[in-house]
Amino acid sequence: MSTDLTVIVTAHDETAVCGPTMRAADLAVEAARGRGLTVQTVIGLDAPTEATSTYFRQPHFDHWERRVLHERELGRVRNALVPECDGRYIAFLDADDLFSENWLAEGVVALDAAAERGEHAIAHPELNVVFDGAKTMWLNIDQSSRLFTPHYLYFRHYYDSLCMAPREAHLEIPYVTRDVPNGLSYQDFQFTIESLAAGWRHVVVTDTIIFKRRRDVSLVTESNIRKSLVRALPAMAIDRVRDLGSTRR
Amino acid sequence: MQERTNLGPIMDAAVARTKARMQPQGIDADYDLAYEHFDVTHFLLQARALLSNDRVDPLRLYLRNGAEATLSPEINFSMQAYLARYPEKAGGPEQSPYLEWLKRGQAAGEIADPAPGPEKMAPVLGMDAAALVELLAATRSGLQERLRTGTLGEMFARAAEVEPLIGDAWTETTRPTIPPLFSVNTVDQVAAMHACQRAAGFGTARVVLVATEPRWGGGRRVEGHIAHALSSHLDPHDIVVIYTDKSGTAPPDRFPTGVREIDLAGEVDGMDPLAAQRMLVELIRSFHADAVVNINSGLLYDGMTTYGKALAASERLFLLLLCNEQLAMGNWLGRPLRYFYRCFDLVEGVITDSAWLENWLQDRHQLGAEQAARIHVFRAPVDPRVPVVSPPTPDPSRRPQIFWAGRWDRQKRIDIAFEVARRMPDVDFRMWGESVLTRGHVGEAPDNVSLEGAYAHICDLELSQADVWLYTSAWDGVPSQLLEVGMTGIPIVGSLVGGTGEVLGEDDAWPVADLENPEAYERAIRDVLADQTRARRRSQALRDRLLRERTEAAYSEHVAGLLLRSAEREEKEGEAG
Numbered sequence: 001m002s003t004d005l006t007v008i009v010t011a012h013d014e015t016a017v018c019g020p021t022m023r024a025a026d027l028a029v030e031a032a033r034g035r036g037l038t039v040q041t042v043i044g045l046d047a048p049t050e051a052t053s054t055y056f057r058q059p060h061f062d063h064w065e066r067r068v069l070h071e072r073e074l075g076r077v078r079n080a081l082v083p084e085c086d087g088r089y090i091a092f093l094d095a096d097d098l099f100s101e102n103w104l105a106e107g108v109v110a111l112d113a114a115a116e117r118g119e120h121a122i123a124h125p126e127l128n129v130v131f132d133g134a135k136t137m138w139l140n141i142d143q144s145s146r147l148f149t150p151h152y153l154y155f156r157h158y159y160d161s162l163c164m165a166p167r168e169a170h171l172e173i174p175y176v177t178r179d180v181p182n183g184l185s186y187q188d189f190q191f192t193i194e195s196l197a198a199g200w201r202h203v204v205v206t207d208t209i210i211f212k213r214r215r216d217v218s219l220v221t222e223s224n225i226r227k228s229l230v231r232a233l234p235a236m237a238i239d240r241v242r243d244l245g246s247t248r249r
Numbered sequence: 250m251q252e253r254t255n256l257g258p259i260m261d262a263a264v265a266r267t268k269a270r271m272q273p274q275g276i277d278a279d280y281d282l283a284y285e286h287f288d289v290t291h292f293l294l295q296a297r298a299l300l301s302n303d304r305v306d307p308l309r310l311y312l313r314n315g316a317e318a319t320l321s322p323e324i325n326f327s328m329q330a331y332l333a334r335y336p337e338k339a340g341g342p343e344q345s346p347y348l349e350w351l352k353r354g355q356a357a358g359e360i361a362d363p364a365p366g367p368e369k370m371a372p373v374l375g376m377d378a379a380a381l382v383e384l385l386a387a388t389r390s391g392l393q394e395r396l397r398t399g400t401l402g403e404m405f406a407r408a409a410e411v412e413p414l415i416g417d418a419w420t421e422t423t424r425p426t427i428p429p430l431f432s433v434n435t436v437d438q439v440a441a442m443h444a445c446q447r448a449a450g451f452g453t454a455r456v457v458l459v460a461t462e463p464r465w466g467g468g469r470r471v472e473g474h475i476a477h478a479l480s481s482h483l484d485p486h487d488i489v490v491i492y493t494d495k496s497g498t499a500p501p502d503r504f505p506t507g508v509r510e511i512d513l514a515g516e517v518d519g520m521d522p523l524a525a526q527r528m529l530v531e532l533i534r535s536f537h538a539d540a541v542v543n544i545n546s547g548l549l550y551d552g553m554t555t556y557g558k559a560l561a562a563s564e565r566l567f568l569l570l571l572c573n574e575q576l577a578m579g580n581w582l583g584r585p586l587r588y589f590y591r592c593f594d595l596v597e598g599v600i601t602d603s604a605w606l607e608n609w610l611q612d613r614h615q616l617g618a619e620q621a622a623r624i625h626v627f628r629a630p631v632d633p634r635v636p637v638v639s640p641p642t643p644d645p646s647r648r649p650q651i652f653w654a655g656r657w658d659r660q661k662r663i664d665i666a667f668e669v670a671r672r673m674p675d676v677d678f679r680m681w682g683e684s685v686l687t688r689g690h691v692g693e694a695p696d697n698v699s700l701e702g703a704y705a706h707i708c709d710l711e712l713s714q715a716d717v718w719l720y721t722s723a724w725d726g727v728p729s730q731l732l733e734v735g736m737t738g739i740p741i742v743g744s745l746v747g748g749t750g751e752v753l754g755e756d757d758a759w760p761v762a763d764l765e766n767p768e769a770y771e772r773a774i775r776d777v778l779a780d781q782t783r784a785r786r787r788s789q790a791l792r793d794r795l796l797r798e799r800t801e802a803a804y805s806e807h808v809a810g811l812l813l814r815s816a817e818r819e820e821k822e823g824e825a826g
Contacts, residue, residue, distance in 0.1 A: 127425075182559060
């Protein structure tokens with residue numbers, strides 16, 4: 001496989017907000033190519049609104065491959081796009097977020113280094129910065145850190161849904177479908193737990209950042225999200241949870 | 250000289266200007282000590298109004314605010330966190346508690362770290378609090394340094410050029426959240442989860458009983474009966490009892506040896522209610538049990554209201570419902586009224602202690618046959634080892650004794666018992682139980698009533714002196730007291746309410762339907778006293794019937810059949826979906 005990395009931006013009803021997103025993505029792709037990496041760039045349009053389609057049809061996005069899907073769900077979109085991608089590694093980006101200019105290049109370096117150590121790794125940026133409608137900042141914690149405890153994963157996800165992973169990780173552990181009416185959600189959270197249980201190492205890439213744009217969210221939506229849980233997973237059973245993350249592939 | 254940072258030249262210049270107008274060294278030793286540690290950039294990022302103020306000395310301002318200071322002088326010190334642990338430092342001799350910490354507190358190991366709950370989280374991470382605080386401080390300081398002058402900050406600044414709104418988040422670099430110390434609630438949840446799982450020996454369970462509290466007294470109670478019933482089908486270690494609403498300890502004989510009891514109530518004491526609900530739900534799910542039985546747990550009912558569908562997706566949930574109760578105003582409230590309809594569609598089944606409550610639920614909710622089939626009556630077993638008590642030796646000079654026992658609350662109708670006693674001055678009434686009512690509620694006890702105080706178990710009473718057992722409750726299910734007394738052969742005169750009719754038959758006891766009428770109780774008691782031999786024969790028939798109808802073997806089969814997953818059932822469920 002000759003492509004090192006596929007970058008996938010997913011959009012549904014976003015338009016103007018994607019300006020900074022796409023600019024940041026282009027800068028990071030350019031930086032990665034500058035380091036000698038081959039990068040495939042894909043825009044995944046999931047059941048796009050007319051406005052979103054029009055926005056992304058603009059010629060200045062012609063250097064991105066456009067794929068239109070009708071999954072109406074982020075996890076399924078990712079699952080559908082991954083098999084069609086060329087990259088050894090896949091990096092996702094939601095349409096209203098940004099990542100730091102060095103994320104793609106350093107992420108590949110980190111995953112290559114892990115592979116050389118014989119590890120199967122999934123990479124996360126070091127810092128998660130929420131901006132715009134709300135402001136906050138938190139650290140992503142490397143699985144090898146003394147601050148990592150599987151018990152945290154009963155209540156919170158250590159990482160954002162943005163990650164860079166070998167293509168095979170996504171093929172092996174596809175995202176599950178959300179079931180919000182029944183209070184089961186957090187596909188990315190579940191992906192982390194299932195991949196940890198399968199022996200994937202979750203590493204944090206020093207000096208890289210994801211910037212999460214917090215837009216207006218309805219109180220009803222927030223409330224429903226708060227009432228949701230990750231599915232009950234065998235790896236989180238009381239007799240197994242302490243071993244989560246200790247499996248080596 | 251102006252330092253160059255990733256914050257940009259305008260901010261750097263403002264910091265330089267501020268530093269230039271701060272008090273020179275050598276005037277005030279306290280100020281000089283604080284100055285060594287005071288981080289001007291950090292402070293100004295929190296107090297942006299000071300950036301355009303050319304007169305204020307930020308450190309002087311900070312020290313002058315003393316214990317009231319809300320901003321932090323350096324990234325690893327929080328006045329609020331410090332004073333929450335050591336409130337006495339607020340009134341110390343120093344101008345600011347910060348000085349107290351710098352001079353003595355820090356060296357003494359006092360914690361002023363801004364992270365929530367390092368003491369609680371440290372054991373989960375396998376370290377002590379001091380080591381965790383040190384790790385957090387190193388992490389935070391390193392992050393701050395790299396943001397200001399390293400690649401990390403350079404990336405931040407470059408992104409802010411692409412999206413200027415990001416630049417407004419520079420303020421957040423003063424208070425980075427470091428998981429797993431994400432928030433007070435999260436720390437509380439993680440620590441409580443770890444503690445509860447440790448208490449359970451990090452082992453799965455086949456049946457999880459979720460009870461309000463480890464109620465002392467009253468024998469096995471329903472949770473004990475269920476555990477004993479299951480113990481002939483599985484290792485008692487596979488049963489976990491979680492107390493959710495009130496801490497305490499259960500009597501040693503309530504459960505078979507090996508049953509694990511978890512004091513979740515103690516672990517979630519003071520926790521945000523929603524956080525506690527989530528914690529309980531996650532703990533339950535972690536056991537991967539065959540069945541989860543809610544025995545009046547308020548926290549689980551609340552949790553099911555919030556997370557019911559998600560919980561039901563993986564758990565076989567059962568509600569164990571006992572009777573409603575009548576409030577002082579006369580209206581009725583209780584778990585059956587409030588939660589049956591809320592939870593019925595979520596659960597595998599509902600368990601009651603009486604056919605009466607089963608029928609009441611079916612009728613109230615107008616259930617069809619298929620739905621009604623999900624309601625199950627667990628008929629509590631009697632203990633065949635309880636011996637028949639010999640009646641008092643006939644003696645014309647002896648005054649008959651009527652025994653009464655129970656919690657002194659409104660349900661038990663002490664007033665009726667007293668009135669019966671007043672109508673029978675030729676008889677003595679001996680009453681046991683702890684009072685939760687004032688004398689004003691029940692009135693003065695008549696002279697022929699002796700108040701015997703608290704009791705641990707009915708068997709501890711002087712039963713050989715009892716001519717009649719009187720029971721006056723205004724509502725109930727199938728009370729264990731009647732099952733226990735029924736086995737002794739002592740004639741029972743008791744109110745016919747709720748499920749008591751499932752114990753007190755017309756042919757083998759003296760049920761009183763006219764609850765409010767003391768004369769009706771008197772008539773029944775006098776009927777017993779008129780012919781003790783006949784009365785004891787009738788009571789023996791009650792014992793015989795209870796032994797037939799309420800065997801431990803039948804109860805055990807019923808409980809295990811319902812709660813435990815059989816291989817056959819799992820196969821069916823697998824085929825269904």
